[in-house]
Amino acid sequence: MEYFVIGERELVLGFMLAGVKGQAAFNRREALDAFLHATGQDEFPLSEAERPKVLILTEEVSDMISDEVRAWQMKGKSPLIVEVPPLSGHIPGRKTLEDAIREAVGIQV
Numbered sequence: 001m002e003y004f005v006i007g008e009r010e011l012v013l014g015f016m017l018a019g020v021k022g023q024a025a026f027n028r029r030e031a032l033d034a035f036l037h038a039t040g041q042d043e044f045p046l047s048e049a050e051r052p053k054v055l056i057l058t059e060e061v062s063d064m065i066s067d068e069v070r071a072w073q074m075k076g077k078s079p080l081i082v083e084v085p086p087l088s089g090h091i092p093g094r095k096t097l098e099d100a101i102r103e104a105v106g107i108q109v
Contacts, residue, residue, distance in 0.1 A: 004079070006034045007058035011087055015056070022056075028064045034066055039072055039079065049080075055079040058086045 005015040005022035012022040023038075025031035036042040040051050062083050069081060070076055 002052060003054045004038045004052035005054060005056040006031060006061050007037065007056070007074050007084070008060070008086055009086050011058060011084075021052075025061050025064070025105060027102070031061045031064045032068060035061075035072075039077075052079045057081060059083050060086050 003015075003020045005012055005020055006025050007022070008026075009024040012024045014023050023030075023034040025034050033042070035055075035057075037046070038052055038055050040046045040048070057069070062081075073081060
């Protein structure tokens with residue numbers, strides 16, 4: 001599995017139409033369960049080969065489980081975590097991908 005998405009139901013369905021597996025999460029418990037499964041940290045862990053290479057989280061899901069996401073990113077392990085805005089648009093005060101690239105490399109995309 002290359003990609004896995006966790007977010008609101010409509011967004012997950014959209015990704016599934018493009019062939020990306022995912023799981024809808026409506027609260028912290030559901031988000032955390034899906035995250036632990038995708039990263040191989042749950043009761044029945046996925047093997048390294050079964051784990052996604054890129055884990056796509058909506059900003060809302062990332063906020064719900066921010067401590068766990070940050071801890072995973074600090075480990076530097078696969079999957080790479082990518083945040084996308086929810087269908088309602090960016091959460092106020094969050095950097096867009098374009099802002100992050102501009103800040104990191106100093107060029108406008």
